[in-house]
Amino acid sequence: MKNKITIPFIIVLFLMLLQSCKKEEVAITETETIIPVTVTTIDTTGIDDYEEVSGTVSYIVKTPIKSIITGYITAVNAKTNDKVVKGKRLFSIKTKEAIALGNDVNKLDPKLNFGSAVSIPSSSTGFITSVNVENGNYVQEGDVLAIINDSNNYGVVINVPFELKKHIAINQQLSIYLPDGTSILATVKQFIPAVDASSQMQSVFLKMNSNDVLPENLIVSVSIPKSNKSNIITLPKTAILSNEIETDYWVMLLKNDSTAIKVPVQIGLKNQERTEIISPKFKATDKIVTSGNYGVGDTIKVKIIKSAK
Template sequence: MTNRALLPFSALLLLAACNPAAPAEETAADETAVRPRAVVTVERVQTDTLTDVLELRAVSAYPAKDVLRATTTGYLLAPVPVPGQLVRAGQTVFTLQTKEARTLHLDQLTGDPRLRFSGIIRIASPRAGVLAIVDKLAGDYVQDGEQLALVYDQTRFGFVLDVPVTQLRYVRTGQSCRITLPDGRVLPGRVAEVLPAADLATQVQRYTVRLIGPAPQLPENIAVTVQLDKTAPYRAATLPRPAVLTNETQTEFWVMRLLNDSTAVRVPVQTGLEQQGRIEIKRPVFSPQDRILVSGNYGLDDTAAVQIEQRGRE
C-alpha cells in the first residue's frame, strides 16, 4: 500500500482519538455551571446586655446543730420522736427513766409528798429546729452521754461555697448571688461569712451563703450552683452561637458575611462572653445592615457562592 493511500486512514484515526475528549469536557463544564449553591440562612447583629459571671459549686448545710444526749443511764420511755419532727426551744423531746427507778418501781409509789424523786428525766431541745436524726427507740437502754438525736436549726440553713484562691478577688461578704437548685429553681442569696481556713490540697477558700427570703425544705449535702457577677452589666453586639466558626484548636474565629444576595466572604472576629446561646463580638464592628450566615456556613470557602433561604423577616 502506498503512502498516499494511508493518509486518509491516518486522518480518520486522528479524528477518532480527539472526538471522545470533547464530550467529556463539555459535560464537566455543564456540571460546573449547574453546581448547586449552598443554601443558607442569615441574621443581623443585635445588641444585648451581658454580665461576666463566676459559676461555682456549693452544698447545702445546717451549720448550727445540737446533739441531744442522755444525761444518765436508763431506759427511754414512749413516745420517742421521729426524724423530720419539728421541735420548739425548751420542748421535752425524750423522757428517760433511770435503771434504779425501774428496779424499785418508783413510778408506782404514791401518797408520800417527801418522795420527790420519781426517776424520770426529761431531755429538752435547747433551740427550735427539726430532728434530722433519731438514734434510739422506746424501751432502749442508753448510757450516760450517749447520742439520742440531732437537731438542725432551720433558721441557720445555708450553703457552703468553695472558692478557688485564684478567684478570691471576685467574691466578698455581702455580695448578691443566684443559687440554682438541682430541680432548676433559682433562688436569691447573699455571701454571708468567710471561713478562716483554706483547704491545703484543693486550695479553696470556704464561704457561707444564705438565702434571701424563706428557705425551702432541703436536706443537707445537696449540690447546687452559685453564680456571682464578676462585672457590672454592659451592652454588647452578639450573634447566635452557630454563626461563629472556629478551627480545631479554637485559636481562630470567623463568620461568613454576605457581600450580596449570592456571595459570602469570610471575616475574622474576636469573641467575648457567651450567654444563653449568643456570643459577644468584640471586633470588628458590624453595621445593623450586615447579614451574617447562621446555617449552611460550615465548610464554606472564602468568597463562596450561596443561596439565601427565604424567610419572612429576611
C-alpha cells in the same frame, strides 16, 4: 455471503439498542426543608465578667441531741428526715430508780410526782438526719440520741481561690445556678477562717434568700462578678454554635426572611446568659437565629416563628 449479511445486521441492531437506551430527562423538583426558628437581635448594654465556681448545699451546723440523764428511753417522737422545730419533745427518759420506786414513793406523797419521765426537746429547728435509739434502750448521760441539721445554718458552701476573695463581700447577693437550669439568689454570710492546705481554697457560706429546701450535698454553680464591660455587642448563648473542641464559633444570620447563612464569629466575655461578639460588628437590625440552628448546614431555609430580645 451469509457472514457478509450478518455483520451489517448486527451493527444496525447495536445502533438501535444504543439509541433506545438513552433516557429522557425528567425534571425533578426538590422539596426544600423549611426549619422553624426563633430569632433575636444584638444587645449593646454590656456584660458582667463572672467567675464560675462550684458549691455544695450544706448544713454547716449539725446539732446533736444528747441525753441529760442515765436511764431508759420510754418514748421516741422522732424519725429520720422529720422536720422539727425548736422545743419539740423528741424523747422521754426515766431513771432506773424512777422505774423501780416511782409508784411506791408517789403512794406515800403524790405531790412529789416521783418517777416522771424527763423530756428531751429539740434544741434547734431543722431536719433529723439520724436517730440512734429505740424505745426501751438504756442510755448514759451525754449519749447522742439524734442529729439535727440546723435550718438556720443551711445554705451553699463555695470554695474560692484566695485571690478571688476580693470580689466577694459580706451581705453581697450572688446567683446560684441549679442542675435543673433554674437559679436562686443567696447572700454571703460568712468566710470560713481557714484555707485548704493543698488547694489553697477558702470556703464561703451563702444563705439562700428563699425558703426553698434543696437536698444536702447537691452540687451547684455560683457566679461571682469580677467586672462589667459596657458598650459591647452580645448575643444569647443559644445563638452561639461551635465545633466539638470549641475552637471555631459561628451564628446563623438571616439573609432575608426565609434564608439563614452561617457566619463565623470571634467571641469574648461570656456569662450564664450572654456572650460578647468581638467580630464581625453586627448591626442592630441583624436577626440571629437562637433556636432551630443546631446541626444545620451553612445555608438553610427558615420560617420565623418568634422574635425575642
